[in-house]
Amino acid sequence: MDAIIFNLAGDVPAVTKAWAAGIIVLSVLTSTTIVDPSNTLYNFDLAFRRGQYVRVLYSFFDYGKLDYWFVFGVVVMLSQLADVEKAVQTRSQFLWMIFLLGGMVIGMSKWIQPYESLAHVVHKNLLYYKIRMDIQSVGNGGARVGVSPLMLRLSMDILQLATVKSMWGILITYLPGQLYFFVEQIVSKIYGVELCKPPNQWFQKSGPQENEDEQPLEE
Template sequence: MPVGLEAWFNQVPPVTRAWISLCVVLSLAVQCQLVTPLQLYFSFKAAFSNGQPWRIITTFLYFGPISLDFVFHLFFFMRYSRMLEDSNYAHKRAEYLWLLISSSFMLLLLSPLVTMPFLSSSLAFVPIYLWSRRHPDTQISLFGLVTITAPYLPLALVCFSWLLNGSWRAAAADLMGCAVGHVCWFTRDVWAREMSGANGFWNEAPEGLKRLLGDPL
């Protein structure tokens, strides 16, 4: 890895860096035919009845074959996940990881509604949505063509994904991620602000996870 690229990669916060690395490695493994997508997708029957629990994780790590859509989702996830982790979750690795874990759990429960075998793009939209709601006044130049404010970013990316794929299924997966992101934003920001004692198990990382990642209790 070139020195400049290695230095840049090391500046990416740890949770985002780990997720991006696993996504790239898994896509390369599929590209090299070391594994197949059929071994990675999620279904309740395969994961629980057939004893293949790894599917619970790999469904969030595979963005499909290396293509324009792969680059699109990975780039925007990395950009806004990094910005969210650097700003709102600086020195709170356990809190950010718990956000992704709890979001993943919600997506798994919702997955039968849209029959999506892979939930990576859905999960990628959770930090994008959360960042956009926490920085409502930020101006964003989208592809150098149009300038929008941050709250409109998720919808704009969903529309672009739809055009890129030419299928409503891609938009449905991204919209499901936005819906889960809205729940996370509401429970962590709005509900916690309006209701005293609202930070419970669902919103706050367990102490065991904090100890594991070296975060203050």
């Protein structure tokens, strides 16, 4: 099944491909009960107040049970996150971005219980960031699209309220991505500290040439 997914995915950047591989491995482990499926359920109190930290790791790779819907979901994830990773341009920055968004989601989960796994929530925040970047590109003279992806997503989330029954549970899929976008586009530019880049690049001036240690992502 993993071979089918990667053949369908085509040319996928390394970080996205590695994340998808971890998701597939965990799904196989839970489907064969090598890993108890109940241990993949994330809850802040269980993870941090009862010391069940492995729930955090499992939840970052939890995309559901192994079936045809799982295959479809992973293929969609590969396509969507490959676009985000290519837009970010460097692997180290994309990894740092996932780390920051994951940290913000976990921090907010102390008060807001996610209705999905951490993998789903971080995935949706990454997509929200990409949508905001695309909107900014259109505002700066980029190509316009007929239907706003942001409005389409908002409409789908409103429909989900019938089952989720918590506006906060939906907002946690937006707020970290919005905060990241705000810091990157406003705070970092005002104070000259690139907080949304890896720590070793915080005080580096952006120039025409890439840092030699950075590996640009292939298109």
